[in-house]
Amino acid sequence: MNARPVVAILGAGAAGTLTALHLVRESGRRSTPVEILLVDPADRWGRGTxxxxxxxQHLLNVPAAGMSALPEDPSHFLHWLQDQQPDAHAFTFAPRRTYGRYLDEQLTAAARDILVETTVRHVRATVTDVRRDGARVRLGHAGSPDGLLADAVVVAVGLPTTGEDWAPPALRDSPFFVTDPWAxxxxxxxxxxxxxxxxxLVVGTGLTAVDVLFSLAGTRPDRRLHTVSRSGRLPSRHADRLKPAAIPDISGWGARLEEIRTAVEQHLTEVAKTTGDWRPALDGLRxxxxxxxxxxPEEDRTTFLLRDAAAWNRLRHRIPTESHERLDGLVGSGEIVLGxxxxxxxxxxxxxxxxxxxxxxxVREVGWVVNCTGPRADVRTLGNPVLDDLLRPRLDGALAVTTTAGMGLATRDGRLxxxxxxxxxxxxxxxxxRRGxxxxxxxxxxxxxxxxxxxxxxLEAVAPLPRRLADGTWVPGHHPVARPRDPLGLPLSTTAEAAAVFNAGLERLMRLQSGAEELFAQAAALDPDFALAHAALALLGHEAGADTDVTAALAAARRAARTNADDRERSLVSVVGLRIREPRRAGADALRRHIAAYPRDVLAVSAAVPTIAFSGVIDVQQDVWALVENLAPAYGDHWWYISLLAFVRQDQARYDEAALLAESALSCEPSSGHAVHAxxxxxxxxxxxxxxxxxxDHWIDAGGRSASHRAHFAWHAALHELALGDVEAVRARFARQLADVTGVRGLVDTASLLWRWQVAVTDWDTTVPSPxxxxxxxxxxxSQLLxxxxxxxxxxxxxxxxxxxxxAASLDSLGTRCRRSRDEASRSAVAPVCRGLAAVLREDWSTAVTELSTALPGLTAVGGSAAQREIVEETLLLALWRDGRTDVAREVLGDRVDRRHSPLDERRLRLTAG
Incomplete structure (x- = not known):
């Protein structure tokens, strides 16, 4: 018997190659060697139809930014492409054959570089039958009398067979009919x-037709390409640049087609109205x-296929602008005739x-008719031997069944x-x-x-990792009494019922949604000996102002940890206690050590990384970056980690990467508040x-309705409005979304917006109303926070x-407190800010310039984002202008205008010149 599990992948096109690639990478992360067989008669993997x-001329229909093979590295394909085509950018539409080579190279390199004995072998054969052989699967094919024996099989054969039921018999029998243009x-x-x-005559006007038209255009000077379909319309085009997807909140959209159709139309209309384009709405809906x-229900799905699918496909599967413009030219010249x-x-x-x-x-007289209507929709009619055999009735039932008009196979999370x-x-x-x-x-x-x-x-099925019981014993991964686990797979010392509620709270915390503390409290009530639930409550009460008795929750956590916790849970309870008592010294050091030992502890990492919800533990910006980046091996492609990494990348001014990471995270979890924040x-x-x-605006009103920090996202929107000089929009937003905010968010978002409004707009232009x-x-x-x-x-x-x-008096008092602080950032950065702001209030512009200039270099140690710290620079700009140092003010403003577009900065730049 082979010591390594064998995984057979039937089909070596994009789906099969991507599966093999992720199997190789995941086996390396787990140190679990496997033998991977890519079974396909094709001469190369990574190609397919x-x-x-x-x-x-056949281009990808998704820009380079969306074509990475690796969800955790959405720039991967773009960077690979730029190595060969330096002028490529995020919105480049590369040739499809180039992408096939990319997939080929990635799998080849992964198999070559892996440090465990995982191998990938291409078996050039056509599987004809599939049968169970005990706990394994035997695959029959013409090249071997015994076939292949595998521990797991992945069916990735796609839908290669074209549909031609529409064609009259005389056409199907004609040698001048091209049934499959991809043959x-x-x-x-x-x-x-x-x-x-x-x-x-080209029958069909979808993506296949576009490629065929390009291949045949110009092949004869007297040739016209007649294209017909039910709609007579070619695919829509992409926008001229990347635009973020507007993801809707679908919780109230109902469950019947009519309700959903109405909601979709409203979503498209609203997004088009606010953004000027319907495409972000479609992309978010995806x-x-x-x-x-x-x-x-099934009857509504069938109705959709008959009435709505064609229109959806035309809007959803778009073509590059350059392809659309070329088609327009061919239609305009008469070489392509649409019908x-x-x-x-x-x-x-x-x-x-x-x-x-x-x-x-x-009536058209043509030399040829080309079938571009796409693959057959019903997998039962493809004539594929693997699918036919899986669907074949057997004594104990077919190995597979179809769903929704035969469009695909029924699965449970991909398992047949x-x-x-x-x-x-x-x-x-x-x-x-899986279309069905x-x-x-x-x-x-x-x-x-x-x-x-x-x-x-x-890999969980064929080579599960061992698990540890409450008594510390290690058992096989599927042991029946293994403890419940959290969303990242860490064991929890509690009942299954309490674990389920706790995990729901943890997922809310990971998504930056409200309600996490209520769920943690419920988990603690279900199991009073659940140490982590009590510790989470104490941490949220201390860090985020949650309505909980921090002292009582910490005491309960310590009591439970003494009798019912493993090493990780006891360590976290200890860390939370130190974090509450001394957050920036012993608490920070303990949290670092805990994360080094347990990097997949989401609660600990959440507390350590400075975000909207937590202040973090690290004063040096580069140390924050290193902490997050070093967690990559522990999290891999997990959406929550990718969201945190996106925020780090924007902090590093790697904006294209940050945007792609955020989009990748949102494609997995549309409610990821960290990704939205990035x-x-x-x-x-x-x-x-x-x-x-x-x-x-769309996100706040849709997916962000359950966000726990909606005020901060409103603050971000208000910054855009200030930069645009739209003060009336800021005033309306303040009244609607920020005026009634309390606690930390009222301080960090609402109050800071009022001062920014004053020093960036009103004090420069007295005709603009004060905040x-x-x-x-x-x-x-x-008063405590202030x-x-x-x-x-x-x-x-x-x-x-x-x-x-x-x-000014309170500023003087706070400045004195900061100067006496044991914290270096408070002394070197915040204290001079206090003096500088007080000087502004007293119109002592020279002192204000001196103090604020002194503070600027040390502000990164204070924490927060560049956008938040910018409030000090905004105040300094006003002081420079009022002090008559217009050359310095112009230099700062000029740098900002060069870095990013801002009508407000451009207007101030003109003021300093005049």
């Missing part, structure tokens, strides 16, 4: 034909399609070619469901064969996620103010709040 074309050399006779009728599809019609009758011409009648009452409703056979599928249950399941962004999840699932910073720092404002008074805001914040801030970050914002309230 989609990427096997040799025509460089090797299928279009060559048309290109070479110089004697028969010149014109060609993240929700599977959930919506699974809500629909809304179907073929009704065909008869042969005496000297070759065909006379074709269509429903528009036209058999004729008796079981899913215990070690057979999985992905991609096009997901609808959108044929593009690389969807397939790569499925391939990753499938790789993890397959994207909000990208929009601001790159001057995409109109786009950023519109996108945030609302800050006194009610400070009253809602509370007078006795525990961290330099809170102290900085307390100073800004006092400035917004025109309270």
């Amino acid at each position: 989609a990427f096997g074309t040799t025509d460089d 090797p050399g299928a279009l060559d006779p048309i290109r070479r034909d110089r004697t028969g009728p010149a014109d060609v 993240f929700r399609v599977a959930e919506l599809w699974q809500r629909l 809304a019609a179907s073929v009704t009758a065909v008869e042969p011409l005496a000297h070759g070619g065909l006379r074709v009648a269509t429903t528009d009452e036209a 469901v058999d004729g008796r409703g079981r899913h215990d056979a070690p057979i999985w599928t992905l991609g096009a064969l 249950e997901l609808w959108e399941s044929t593009a690389v962004p969807e397939i790569r996620q499925q391939a990753l999840a499938l790789a993890v699932g397959v 994207l909000a910073h990208v929009h601001y720092e790159t001057g995409q103010h109109e786009t950023g404002r519109a996108w945030l 609302p008074t800050a006194a009610p805001v400070l009253a809602a914040v509370g 007078g006795q801030p525990e961290t330099p970050f809170i102290a900085l914002h307390a100073a800004v709040a006092h400035a917004a309230n025109h309270d």
Whole structure:
């Protein structure tokens, strides 16, 4: 018996190659060697129908930014492409054959470089039958009497067979009918034909038709390409640049087609109105399609296929702008003739070619007819021996059953469901064969996620990692009494019921959604001896102001940890205690040590990394970056980690990477608040103010309705409005989303916005109304945060709040407190900010310039984002201008305008010149 599990992947196209790639990578992470067989008669892996074309006119229909094979590195394909094509950018549409080579190279390199004994072998064979052999699967093929024996099988054969049921018998039997344009050399006779009728009829106007039209355009000077379909419309085009997807909140969209159709139309209309483009709405909807599809009853799915699918596909599967412009030119010149019609009758011409009648009452004499209607929709009619055998009735039931009009195979998370409703056979599928249950399941962004999840699932089945019981004993991965686990796989010392509630709370915390503390409290009530639930409550009470008794929760956590916790849980309880007592010294050091020992502890990492929700533990910006980057081996492609990494990348001014990481995370988890936060910073720092404002407005009202820090996202939107000089929009937003915010968020977001409004706009242009008074805001914040801030970050914002309230005396008092602090950042950065702000209030502009200039270099140690710390530079700019140092002010403003577009900065730049 082979010591390594054998995983056979049937099909070596994109889906099969991506599955093999993620199996190799995951086996390396787990140190679990496997033997991977890619079974396909093709001569190379990574090609398949989609990427096997040799025509460089056939472009990808997704920009380079969306084509990475690795979800955790969404720039991967782009960087690979730029090595060969230096002028390539995120919105480049590369040739499809180039992408096939990329997949080939990635799998080859991964198999070569892996440090465990995982191998990948290409078996050039066509599997004809599949049968269970005990716990394994035996695959029959013509090249071996015994076939192949595998521990797991992945069916990745796609839908290669074209549909031709629409064609009259006389057409199907004609030698002038190209049934499959993707068959090797299928279009060559048309290109070479110089004697028969010149014109060609292309049936279908989708993506396949576009490629065929490009391949045939210009092949004869007298040739016209007639293209017909029911709609007579070519695919829509992509926008001219990347735009962030507007992801809708679908919780209230209902479960019937009519309800969902109405909600979709409203979503498209609203996003088009706010952004000027319907495409972000469609792209955001893509993240929700599977959930919506699974809500629909079968009769509604069937209705959708008949009434709505064609329109959806035309909008969803778009072509590059350059392809669209070329098609426009060919249509304008008359070389391509579009028609809304179907073929009704065909008869042969005496000297070759065909006379074709269509429903528009036209009769065309053409040399050739090319079938571009796409693959057969029903997998039962493909004639694929593997699928036919899986669906074959057996004594104990077929190995697979179909879903929704035969569009795909029924699965449970990709694992096949058999004729008796079981899913215990070690057979999985992905991609096009899951359309029936997901609808959108044929593009690389969807397939790569499925391939990753499938790789993890397959390895869990054939080579599960050992698990530890409550008494410390290690047992095989599927041991029946293994403890419940958290979302990252760490064991929990509690009951299954309490663990489920705790995990729901942890997932809310990971998504930055409200309600986490209530769920943690519920878990603690279900199991009073659940140490982590009590510790989480104490941490949220201390860090985020959650309504909980921090002292009592910590005491309960310590009591439970003494009797019912493992080493990790006891360590975390200890860390939380130190974090509460001394957050920036012993607590920070203990948290670092804990994360080094338990890097997948989400609660600990959340507390350590400075975000909206937590202040973090590290004063040096580069140390924050290193902490997050060093966690990559522990998290791999997990959406939550990718979200944190996106924020780090924007902090490093690597904005393109940050945006792609955020989009990748949102494609996995549309409610990821960390990803949204990273994207909000990208929009601001790159001057995409109109786009950023519109996108945030949509998110706040849709997916962000359950966010726990909605005020901060409103603050981000207001920054865009200030940069655009739209003060009335800021005023309306303040009244609607920020005026009633309390606590930390009222300090960091609301009060700071009022001061920024004053020093960046009103004090430069007295015709602009002043912001609302800050006194009610400070009253809602509370005297503790304003007078006795525990961290330099809170102290900085307390100073800004006092400035917004025109309270120089409180600034003096806070400055004295900061100068006496044991914290270096408080002494060197926050104290001079206090003096500088007080000087501004007293119109002592020279002192203000001196003090604020002194503070600027040390502000990164205070924490927070560049956008938050920018409030000090905004105040310094005003002081420079009022002090008559216009040359210095112009230099600062000039650098900012060069770095990012801002009408506000451009206007101030003109003021300093005049």
